[in-house]
Amino acid sequence: MTMNNSDTEIFRSRHGMRSTIFVWGTSLLIWFFGYCIIASTGPLGERLFGASIVFLIGSIAPWLWLTTSYRITQGTLHLKSGMLHKELKLSDIREITYTKERGGCSFAFSRQALYIEVEGSDRGFRVSPMDRNAFVEALEKKCDKLRVINEDLN
Numbered sequence: 001m002t003m004n005n006s007d008t009e010i011f012r013s014r015h016g017m018r019s020t021i022f023v024w025g026t027s028l029l030i031w032f033f034g035y036c037i038i039a040s041t042g043p044l045g046e047r048l049f050g051a052s053i054v055f056l057i058g059s060i061a062p063w064l065w066l067t068t069s070y071r072i073t074q075g076t077l078h079l080k081s082g083m084l085h086k087e088l089k090l091s092d093i094r095e096i097t098y099t100k101e102r103g104g105c106s107f108a109f110s111r112q113a114l115y116i117e118v119e120g121s122d123r124g125f126r127v128s129p130m131d132r133n134a135f136v137e138a139l140e141k142k143c144d145k146l147r148v149i150n151e152d153l154n
Contacts, residue, residue, distance in 0.1 A: 007074050008071060008072065008073050009071070009138050010069055010070070010071045010072075011069065011070045011071075011072075011131065011134070011135050012069050012129070012130050013068035013069060013070070013081075013107070013108070013109050013110070013127075013128050013129065013130070014108075014109065014110040014128045014129060014130045014132075015065065015109045015110060016109060016110035016111055018111070019065070019109040020065075023061045023062060023064075023065045023109075024062065024065075026058075026061055027058045027059070027061050027062050028058075030055075030057060030058030031054070031055060031058045033054055034050075034051040034052075034054035034055045034058065035051070037051040038051045060082070063083075064081045064084070067080065068080065068081040068082075068107060068108075068109060070107070070127050070129055070135065072090075072135075072139065072142065075089060075091070075142075076088060076089055076090060077090060077093065077139070079107040079125060079127065080107075081107050086107070086125065088116070088118055088125070090139070090143050091143070091144075091145075092118045092119045092120060092121075093116060093117070093118055093119075093143050093146060094117050094118065094119050094145060094147065095116070095146070095147045095148075095149060096114050096116055096136055096139065096146065096147075096148050096149070097114065097115040097117075097149040098114060098132065098148075098149070098150045099115050100112065100113065103123065103124075103126075104123045104125050104126050105123055105124070105125050105126070106125075106126040107125060107128075108126040108127055108128035109128055110128035113126045113128040114126070114127050114128070114132055114135065136148055
């Protein structure tokens with residue numbers, strides 16, 4: 001979904017089936033362990049404290065999964081996933097590659113990702129906006145030196 005507020009566009013992250021199963025399966029398993037702590041024997045206060053810690057740990061992955069977004073403003077691209085934030089200057093973005101198989105710092109929850117190369121960075125950034133084409137078009141409008149490479153067409 002793209003939202004337009006003045007000159008800002010926000011793109012939500014695409015959620016692939018593998019990452020969805022991994023995030024929610026892992027969290028449910030961790031939360032189950034929290035339930036097991038509560039159901040065990042021992043002092044109630046200690047069990048509640050331990051279960052609270054486990055439930056909080058199990059909530060980290062869904063928090064990342066639910067809050068990942070990409071915001072394009074006049075001069076920057078903001079990558080956000082839970083407590084993780086990265087701000088890239090649009091003037092530093094050199095290349096975007098449609099790919100499934102590149103590394104880098106990942107803000108993607110789908111294999112249908114874009115790889116963004118930034119000047120002055122050893123690693124790029126992976127993003128997976130729901131509408132990859134609209135995301136690339138929005139960046140092309142604001143990045144003068146942007147080069148787009150199609151490795152896959154899916």
